Amino acid sequence: MLNSNPGIVKGRFWREGEAFIWLSSIGVGMILLIIGTLLFVIVKNGFVAFWPHSLALVETNSGEYYLGEIKQTTLHPHTGEERIQLKVGNRELYSLDFKWIQSKTISRITYPKEAVAIERTEYGNFYGFIQGYQSPLTGAEPVQGPNVLERIEPSFTEEVQVLARLNEEIKSVAVEMESLRRKILKAQYEGENHAAIEAEQRVLREHFDLLLEAQGKQHTVLSQYQVLLRDAEGTTKTLPLSHVVRQYQPNQMGLFAKLSHYLAHLWELFFDEPRESNTEGGLFPAIIGTVMLVLTMSLFSFPMGVVAAVYMKEYASPGFLLQTIRIAVNNLAGIPSIVWGIFGLSFFIYTIGSGIDQIFYPEQLPTPTFGTGGILWASLTLALLTVPVVIVATEEALGGVPSDVRHGSLALGATKFQTLMKVTLPMASPRIITGFILAMSRAAGEVAPLMITGVVKLAPALPIDGTFPFIHLERKFMHLGFHIYDVGFQSPNVEAAKPMVFVTTLLLLSIVILLSSTSIILRNKIRKRYQAKAF
Amino acid sequence: MNPTDFESVISVKELDFFYGQSQALFDINMEVPKHQVTAFIGPSGCGKSTFLRCFNRMNDLVGDVSITGSLILDDYIDINHKDQDPIQLRRRIGMIFQKSNPFPKSIYENVVYGLRIAGQGKKSVLNEVVETSLKKAALWDEVKDRLHTSAMGLSGGQMQRLCIARAIAVNPEILLMDEPCSALDPKSTARIEELILDLRGDYTIIIVTHNMQQASRVSDYTAFFFEGKLIEFGETGQIFTKPSLKQTEDYITGRFG
Numbered sequence: 007m008l009n010s011n012p013g014i015v016k017g018r019f020w021r022e023g024e025a026f027i028w029l030s031s032i033g034v035g036m037i038l039l040i041i042g043t044l045l046f047v048i049v050k051n052g053f054v055a056f057w058p059h060s061l062a063l064v065e066t067n068s069g070e071y072y073l074g075e076i077k078q079t080t081l082h083p084h085t086g087e088e089r090i091q092l093k094v095g096n097r098e099l100y101s102l103d104f105k106w107i108q109s110k111t112i113s114r115i116t117y118p119k120e121a122v123a124i125e126r127t128e129y130g131n132f133y134g135f136i137q138g139y140q141s142p143l144t145g146a147e148p149v150q151g152p153n154v155l156e157r158i159e160p161s162f163t164e165e166v167q168v169l170a171r172l173n174e175e176i177k178s179v180a181v182e183m184e185s186l187r188r189k190i191l192k193a194q195y196e197g198e199n200h201a202a203i204e205a206e207q208r209v210l211r212e213h214f215d216l217l218l219e220a221q222g223k224q225h226t227v228l229s230q231y232q233v234l235l236r237d238a239e240g241t242t243k244t245l246p247l248s249h250v251v252r253q254y255q256p257n258q259m260g261l262f263a264k265l266s267h268y269l270a271h272l273w274e275l276f277f278d279e280p281r282e283s284n285t286e287g288g289l290f291p292a293i294i295g296t297v298m299l300v301l302t303m304s305l306f307s308f309p310m311g312v313v314a315a316v317y318m319k320e321y322a323s324p325g326f327l328l329q330t331i332r333i334a335v336n337n338l339a340g341i342p343s344i345v346w347g348i349f350g351l352s353f354f355i356y357t358i359g360s361g362i363d364q365i366f367y368p369e370q371l372p373t374p375t376f377g378t379g380g381i382l383w384a385s386l387t388l389a390l391l392t393v394p395v396v397i398v399a400t401e402e403a404l405g406g407v408p409s410d411v412r413h414g415s416l417a418l419g420a421t422k423f424q425t426l427m428k429v430t431l432p433m434a435s436p437r438i439i440t441g442f443i444l445a446m447s448r449a450a451g452e453v454a455p456l457m458i459t460g461v462v463k464l465a466p467a468l469p470i471d472g473t474f475p476f477i478h479l480e481r482k483f484m485h486l487g488f489h490i491y492d493v494g495f496q497s498p499n500v501e502a503a504k505p506m507v508f509v510t511t512l513l514l515l516s517i518v519i520l521l522s523s524t525s526i527i528l529r530n531k532i533r534k535r536y537q538a539k540a541f
Numbered sequence: 542m543n544p545t546d547f548e549s550v551i552s553v554k555e556l557d558f559f560y561g562q563s564q565a566l567f568d569i570n571m572e573v574p575k576h577q578v579t580a581f582i583g584p585s586g587c588g589k590s591t592f593l594r595c596f597n598r599m600n601d602l603v604g605d606v607s608i609t610g611s612l613i614l615d616d617y618i619d620i621n622h623k624d625q626d627p628i629q630l631r632r633r634i635g636m637i638f639q640k641s642n643p644f645p646k647s648i649y650e651n652v653v654y655g656l657r658i659a660g661q662g663k664k665s666v667l668n669e670v671v672e673t674s675l676k677k678a679a680l681w682d683e684v685k686d687r688l689h690t691s692a693m694g695l696s697g698g699q700m701q702r703l704c705i706a707r708a709i710a711v712n713p714e715i716l717l718m719d720e721p722c723s724a725l726d727p728k729s730t731a732r733i734e735e736l737i738l739d740l741r742g743d744y745t746i747i748i749v750t751h752n753m754q755q756a757s758r759v760s761d762y763t764a765f766f767f768e769g770k771l772i773e774f775g776e777t778g779q780i781f782t783k784p785s786l787k788q789t790e791d792y793i794t795g796r797f798g
C-alpha cells in the first residue's frame with residue numbers, strides 16, 4: 007500500500023500549490039497562443055504577399071472566361087454552395103478587382119503558359135495576354151513576336167532616362183525658385199529693395215518653363231512606346247510602356263525566377279515610393295519617417311526622463327511633495343495617447359510653433375512654417391508620452407544599486423555627483439536601458455497622437471534629404487502605423503490593399519524588434535560588465 | 542581612565558549622537574592613538590559602528606541624525622563642524638566595510654578609483670600606486686596577471702583585501718574598519734590580521750570586532766562600549782588581563798554580550 011509509506015503526503019495538489027502552478031501555466035500558455043497566432047497571421051500574409059501566384063483561366067458553362075489568381079475557395083454563407091474568389095485585376099475594364107464564381111458553373115480551369123501579369127502605375131494589376139508592341143522603331147503598326155521587346159527596350163530605357171534627368175532638374179530648379187520666393191517675401195516684409203532678386207527669379211522662371219516644355223515633349227515621345235494587350239474575354243487595349251512597372255508570366259516561372267521576382271519586390275518595398283494611393287509600391291518614406299520619429303523622440307525622452315529620475319531619487323528630499331510627484335508621473339503613463347496628441351497640437355504647434363513663426367518667419371505668414379504639424383512636434387508629443395516609462399524604470403534601476411557600493415565610493419572621497427556618474431548610473435544602466443526599450447516600443451506603435459501632430463498619407467518630401475540643412479524637422483512625415491490605418495481602412499479598394507496592410511504591419515513589427523533587440527544586445531553587454539557576483 | 546602615554550591623532554570630546562529622538566552615543570571622551578591599532582569591542586547594538594562613522598562623517602548619509610560635542614583631528618580640524626568638507630576628510634580617513642564592496646569594474650580600476658576622482662590621470666603614477674597598494678594589501682601576487690579582469694571574479698577574502706588596497710591607494714592617514722573579517726573564513730581572516738599588523742606603523746587603524754581573540758591579537762589599545770557609553774579604554778594587554786571594571790571583565794570572558 008502506498009499510503010502506508012509515511013514519506014508520501016496526501017493532498018499535494020492543494021497543499022503545495024500545484025493547483026496554482028497549473029493555473030499559472032495555463033495563463034502563460036494562453037498568452038503565448040494569442041501572441042503566436044497574431045504573429046503567424048501577420049508573418050504568413052506578409053511574406054506571401056509578393057510571391058508570384060499562378061494565373062488561372064476559368065471557363066464557365068455559359069462560355070465566359072476569367073483570368074486571375076485564385077485567392078480562396080469557400081462556401082457561400084447563405085446558400086452553402088462552393089465558390090472561388092478570383093483576383094481578376096484589370097480595374098479599368100471590370101471596375102472590381104475581385105470576382106466570386108460558383109464552382110458548379112465552372113466547366114474548366116487551365117493555366118495558360120503565355121498568361122501575363124503586369125504591375126502598372128495605375129489601376130492595379132493587369133492579367134491577360136500580350137498581343138504585340140508598338141514603337142517609333144517598329145513603325146505605326148503593332149508587331150508581334152518574341153524578340154520585339156528586346157529590340158525596342160534599349161531605346162525605350164534611354165528615353166526614360168532622359169525624362170528622369172529632366173525631372174531631377176525640374177525638382178532642383180523648383181527648390182531654388184522656392185527659396186527665391188521666400189527671399190522676396192522677406193525683403194518685402196522688411197521693406198528692402200528686391201529688384202535684383204526678382205530679375206534672378208525671372209531668369210529662373212524662363213529656364214523652368216523651358217524644362218517643363220521639354221518634359222511634356224518627352225512624355226509624348228514615351229507614349230509612342232506601347233504594349234498591346236488582350237484580356238481573357240478578348241477585349242484589347244493598349245498600355246504605354248512607361249506605365250508598366252513590372253511584367254511576368256507566372257505560369258512558366260521556375261522557382262529561381264519566382265524568388266528573384268520576390269526579392270525585386272522586397273527591394274521596391276524598402277527603397278521605393280508608394281503608388282496607387284499607397285496600396286502598391288514601396289514604403290521608403292514611411293520607414294524613414296517611423297525610424298526618424300522614434301529616434302528624435304528618444305533624443306528628447308531619454309535624457310529628460312533619466313535626469314528627472316536621478317533628481318527625484320538621488321537629490322530631492324523625500325516627503326509628501328515628492329510622493330505626489332511620483333504618483334502623478336505614474337498616472338501620466340495611463341493618459342490616453344490621443345489626449346497627448348491634443349496637448350501636443352495646442353501646446354507645441356499652436357503655442358510654441360506659432361510663436362517661432364511670428365519671431366523667425368513673419369514674412370511667410372499666414373503660411374505656417376513651424377506652426378503646423380511636423381515631425382518635431384510629433385516627436386515631442388511622443389516624448390511626453392514615453393517619459394513616464396523612462397522615469398519609472400530609471401528610478402527602479404537606481405534603487406536597485408546596492409548602497410554598500412555607493413558608500414564605498416563616498417568613503418573614498420568621491421562627491422555625490424562622481425559617485426552617480428562613475429558607479430551608480432553605470433550599474434543601473436542595464437535596467438535603465440530596459441526602460442528605453444519599453445519606451446521605444448511604445449512610441450513606435452503609437453498612431454493616434456500622430457494623426458493630429460503631423461503625419462500625412464503622402465508626404466511631398468522626406469524629413470531628411472540632401473538640401474541644406476539636411477534634417478527638416480518642421481516637415482510633415484509618413485509613418486508605418488498610420489500607413490496601416492490609411493491603406494487598410496481609408497483606401498478605395500480595401501480588398502486589393504490587404505497584402506500591403508500585412509506587409510506594412512510586418513515591417514513595423516520588424517523595425518520595433520530591430521530597435522529593441524539592438525538595445526537588448528547593448529544591455530546584455532553592459533550587464534555582463536557590471537554584474538555583481540553573489541557573495 | 543584615558544591613558545595619555547601616546548601621541549593622539551583624534552581627540553573626542555563630550556560626543557552625543559542621536560538617531561532622530563533616540564540617543565545612540567552618550568558623552569564619549571577619548572583620544573585615538575597615532576600609528577597604533579585601536580579595537581572597539583562591545584555587545585551588538587552598543588554603538589560601535591555609529592561611533593566609527595562619526596570619524597569620516599558617513600553618518601551624514603543616514604538622514605535624520607544629530608550630533609553634539611567634537612572630534613578634533615590633528616589638534617585643529619573639527620571633523621564635525623558643518624563647514625568641514627567631508628570629501629577632504631574622507632581622503633585622509635579611509636574606511637573598510639563589513640561586507641566587501643568592490644566596484645563592478647576591473648581590479649585595476651578599483652584600486653585607482655580614489656586617485657581618478659581626485660583628478661590624478663597619469664598612467665605612470667596610477668600603475669605605480671596599483672602595484673604598491675596591492676602589495677601592501679598582500680594581494681599583488683594573486684592578481685598581478687589579471688589586473689584588467691573584473692573584480693567581481695575574486696573570492697570573498699580577495700575582495701576584502703582589494704577594498705583595503707583601494708582604501709590605502711589614496712594614502713590616507715587613518716583607516717576605519719568595521720568588522721572587516723566577519724564574512725571571511727579563518728584563513729582569509731588570518732591574512733587580513735597579518736595585513737593590519739603590517740600596516741600598523743604607517744597608519745592609524747581603528748577596528749570594530751566581535752572577536753575577542755582578534756582584538757587581542759591585532760590591537761594595541763582597546764575600547765569597550767556598552768549601551769552607547771565608552772566603559773573602559775586602555776592598552777589591550779591591560780584590558781584583557783586585568784580590566785579595571787567588572788563589566789569589562791564579564792564581557793571579555795564571555796559572561797554576557
Ligand SMILES: Nc1ncnc2c1ncn2[C@@H]1O[C@H](COP(=O)(O)OP(=O)(O)OP(=O)(O)O)[C@@H](O)[C@H]1O
Nearest residue numbers: 560561565583584585586587588589590591592603
Ligand atoms: N540608521 C539608523 N537609524 C536609527 N537607529 C539606528 C540606525 N543605525 C543604528 N541605529 C541604532 O543605534 C544603535 C547603535 O547601532 P550600531 O549599528 O552603531 O551598533 P553596533 O555596535 O555597530 O552593533 P553591531 O555590533 O551589531 O554592528 C542601535 O540601537 C541601533 O538600533
Ligand SMILES: [Mg+2]
Nearest residue numbers: 589590591719
Ligand atoms: Mg556595527
